[in-house]
Amino acid sequence: MESFSILILIFLIIFSISVSIIKNLLASVVVFMVYSLLMAVLWQQLNAPDLAITEAAVGAGVTTLLFVLAIRKVKGDDNEEN
């Protein structure tokens, strides 16, 4: 369990750096959603299943949805290239 948590932590660092590096906004939001999902798995590993449920619902669900809607609103029509 220890090595699994360390592996997830390494992936969290990689994803959090790549969120700020990626230029495409939609791809950045998707990477951020994967970051939230891995964070939920890590909460479960750290014996906090309550936080894991909330992180999976809020971080991966609602936040991603609001980000995608914000991108759509900022860009106007979704036919343009991203």
Next chain:
Amino acid sequence: MERDIILKEIGKILIPLVQLFGIYVIINGHLSPGGGFSGGTILGTSLIIMHLIYGENFIKNLYSKKKLILIISISLIFYTLIKGYSFLSTELNLPHPPIGNPGNILSSGFILPLNIAVGLLVASIFYVIFSIFIRDEV
């Protein structure tokens, strides 16, 4: 705008399951991980998915603005009254519901109704946030 038929049929299967899981998390909040906020978030997400798949008019018939405001107000007032009473009743030795056996659904006094109130409130508020976001009104 007409949605894809695959999306609608998959939604018919998936949305009841999501809502059932949300209700399960709320009802079992005092026995297992989860509770009012987590289950309410899941329920609110199902409302948002319903809005995105079946359009604005479908959910307006199901869950109109008047009903939304009514549920938010009632659950907020209920929560504040019961929570305040639960603080006062331990201090002043007022009557309170029986504790029951640990592990039963109907146990642990005020926590189950409080969880249900928080769940309804959070689900409605998440839908309100989404609704304000997408078209600047509820």
